[in-house]
Amino acid sequence: MGRRKLLQEPKKKDDEPDHDPKAKRYSASTEAGIVVSGFFLTCCVFICPCVYKKKRETAPSVLTKDPNSSDSTFPLDMNVRAPPEKVPPSPSIVSISPNLIRIEPVHLNMAQVTRATRNFSPALQIGEGGFGTVYKAQLDSGQVVAIKRAKKEHFENLQTEFSSEVELLAKIDHRNLVRLLGYVDKGNERLIITEYVPNGTLRDHLDGQRGKILDFNQRLEIAIDIAHGLTYLHLYAEKQIIHRDVKSSNILLTESLRAKVADFGFARLGPMDSDQTHISTKVKGTVGYLDPEYMKTYQLTTKSDVYSFGILLIEILTGRRPVDLRRPVEERVTLRWAFRKFNEGHAVQLADQMMEEVVDADLLVKMFALAFQCAAPVRNDRPEMKSVGEQLWAIRADYLKSPRRG
Template sequence: MEKFHSQRLYIPPFPFLLFLLQFSSLHLFSSAYNPPDKYFINCGSNQGVSTSRRSFVGDKNSGSVSFTKQNSISVENTNQSQNSNNSTLYNTARVFRQQSSYAFDINDVGNSTNYLVRLHFLVFPSTVDLSSAVFDVSASGFLLLHNFTAKNNTNTPLVKEFYLPINANKKFRIYFTPLESSLAFVNAIEFFPAPPVNFSLGEAIKVGQQQGQKTGSSSVFQTVYRINVGGQEIESNDEIIWRNWDTDDKFLISKGNSKESQFYSNPPNYLSEDGEYVAPALVYQTAREMDVNASGGSNITWGFNVNKSAGHLVRFHFCDIISVSLGVIVFNLYINGNFSKAIDPTDNSTLLATPFHYDFSVGSHGSDVMNIGIGLSKKTTENNAFLNGLEILEIKRGLALTPVENEESGNKKTKAPIVIGSAIGGFALLCILVVGFFKLRRRKMKPVENSSWGQVPPYVGGGSSHSRIADPTINGSPLPNLHLGLKIPFAEIQLATKNFNSKLIIGKGGFGNVYKGTLVNGTKVAVKRSAPGSGQGLPEFQTEITILSKIRHRHLVSLIGYCDERSEMILVYEFVEKGTLRDHLYNPGLPRLSWKQRLEICIGAANGLHYLHKGLSGGIIHRDVKSTNILLDKNHVAKVSDFGLSKSGPLDEFETHVSTNVKGTLGYLDPEYFRTQQLTEKSDVYSFGVVLLEVLCARPAIDTLLPREQMNLAEWAMKCKNKGLLEDIIDPSIKGQINPNSLRKFSETAEKCLQDDSGDRPAMSDVIWDLEFALQLQKMPVLRQPHEDSTVNSSSAFLRPNVEYLPSVSTTADNDDDNEYGLSNVCDFSEVSASEVFSLLKTDGAK
């Protein structure tokens, strides 16, 4: 935490020492920050609007601000008399039908590297339907708003606020990009050097997972919440830099254990002359404290809805206005239920009523609710805790494409550079062609293993047109060359998906949206696109290309191509018509799969996994086997997909010494792998065992709505099997279809897969054999004795088919299991495929 002392600074006589003082780790605020007088833009108007020390200039008359006029129109509120906002700022808007921008001159604004941007939106009645607007907003190469719509039920303005790093002495542009057949609009824009608030991830205390988090001045923040804890709402017109501070009442999880402190009438003891820009006096003159008598010492907790896939910077504002003397209160601060820091006001000042703050960098934790709490500490002489203010900012990760700006054709000053640039570009292209010709000729003269494989250019960074595929490593080993023949131009993918039309989305996952598309040659494809330029999932992206570029199998999804241009990460697969296995198990709108179909799907998926483990690829462990990663084509043929978490290499090395960060999906995760971090192919076998139970029971691997003992499908199903109650949890739609002998073999196979010790689990080849056996048993008639009542449910007991013989080829199954079916191990069929073995099966009445 920054510490500031109210003493006169001694200025050294040497410029170098002065430089060190200005840029020391204390990060002293720049002296006398002055509230800006520009830029405040009233969009779509030629009229100015004044409000609380701000003068919004109409964008039609602003000499230092320009917008792409040919792509925009201005609209007015046709019902201004009912404008409940009491501000003419929201009576006009600028509307864009295609990507357009506002450009700001910043070379005379100063050398601040952080700027504050506020965008104002209000849907009002006009000649254009603003409520239908869906668009993106980007600036400084970052995607600020994605699929944004300003429509809301309260008919109040939406103000979106961002802190951005911007280089001085250049134009700054804000881009508005309408989505497919839509429009974009904005009512007003504020853009000025940020006050000395010093938001920085590099100085924040880290909480939770921080993987992939940006640091330092390159971070972009969006204000999500700004709370005056224990006080009244502070409106923008009453604040020094026009920030809104909301009350905390609606975020309190329990109000009975807290109380609002009395208003502190004296001004706070700021440690810096610019301290009020961090938070105004009104924030520090009120607080919420514990009501110890009512709460019994329980924590005060607030809950906030957040983007669960994003990281956040959380700033806590403190000012001890409740203690009678210094050093009597020490309390604990909690984030998401975990202890984060002990708060002792004396660590920051020797005076009461002195503002200070702490910043925390909170990684995404898979929940859309962030809990903030304060509670008692054992290190205190007075049982109390307090909080004055709170700010939560989302860390923006999405990079955005920056279009090349074309100057007006009438600008003669640009003609010469354009001509020169064209000449230089043409000469450079000629040189590249010549060099490429000689390289190609040299390559043809040299013997190579595969001339179609080449080195992919290294990832350069956001906004670059270069490849995102990095040279260094994937999974700790050098990234092999990638098949350049698989690269598909971004423009072709845009065309195939109609510019990523939201109507073509067929799935969503952790990586991004999946679109249905059609390539120019008529091939139907599935296009999986990461959030543009996010940088998240890059290792998975690289791994999937590496894995899929060297495997082909009927039961594995094929990679058609990929795109890594302009900060994009896009994978293009064969289109698998019927979607995921999970959809066909749970979606009531889809036809129910028969038991025979389910067995065939499981056998297909097992074959795909067996090929990964033992095929020509040299050994691949999938690591994320689950029902959503098994797709079904138009004939219900199973295809294993999603290889982003896969590990490749000789399997004997995995089994002996390879430890790895545990990755997978809760409910499918191999408990031995979780405990030991030792990865083997048997981890996939365990996950597949859970899938088998999903297929049988048609319920999720984890269902938190069920009683605790039933939440985990693997544990619950095995308990039911051991008690002879497995039939009670079978999918009701197939109960009457299952041959009891097929059910028995199927359930035994699942049980073997789910053994705690990986050494007790079968190989995938044995799983295939057992499932083929269960399928053949399903095709057999169930023979009954004459005295049996034909009305009795055939699944009430396991009955024995009339089988001549069938040898067991399983290397892990107990031979006694097969003997229970009346089989005898007559000869060795270890070299015979399962289908060939079953062709020798002779059963009376078998189809």
């Protein structure tokens, strides 16, 4: 059409210069191109906004912070890094797996917390420690969480522990460590919100308060879980973390009896300088699990956690608390009693009598030997947590090969 229009134009006047016919054809083609380009440009002007609008309408919505949420609560936008697979891989125990169910952070204010805990009802209380009381709470969304509330009478003294637990929990994400979901630090309230682990503590199970007694395989799996959690803290966390209060009442169990290390109130960051071998700090922990060298020198290292784990491993195998004043004098300190019996060649007699199965004597000897090595009085004689996990995994492999009787 553009070309036809050009051909119908009137002839030029005589005073106008003549042009080459080829040049005229080029000019016609150029003007035709401009017309076509203009047509497409016009289409884009009207069509593109429609397409963009439709695309915006179909884009996924982004969640924003609840405007009613207190400024003291926060989402944990953690930069999770998968640690190298240095701990021997297990079908049931891994470091960070993309197949794990992610638990999202929560945003709560005090009104929501009060409603979720029914005004901190004693009926919802699931635990109590030096920091405060722990409540089971169901949020408006239906999600169940655990809320730890600081004791007001110890508020001043517990401020350091509160800050420490929040800071350290925000840096970790591992299947064998209880995950922080949020916190409230406002007025005279200090609250820590974590994932809810429904099956009580390891100590509850060893005491027979949760029905069926743990069998040997379950105890071995729990020990491996704990070792993996501590290995992550010592080697693979963003900064090295020393738990400082590893004990059976701080080990929570899921419905499938997977173990999660909890309560980081006493936890500390490890040495910041690569030349440092320890940090100097006041002694904190629980009687019976405390590293004697740490108590003597005030020097805290990851080997203090290894010592506590050694005591815990003896507890898992024997069912006995580290210190039990109800027992005869020679049996009150479980480590000394167990070490003496072990040296006398009675490792089988050390196994928890509540276990109904017969466990291979060689496996018990290997586990008790590892426990005593972890609980060595001098830290240099103790293995690293990574090595402990590897040895436990090897024991598990031997157990699966051995004949087992009920």
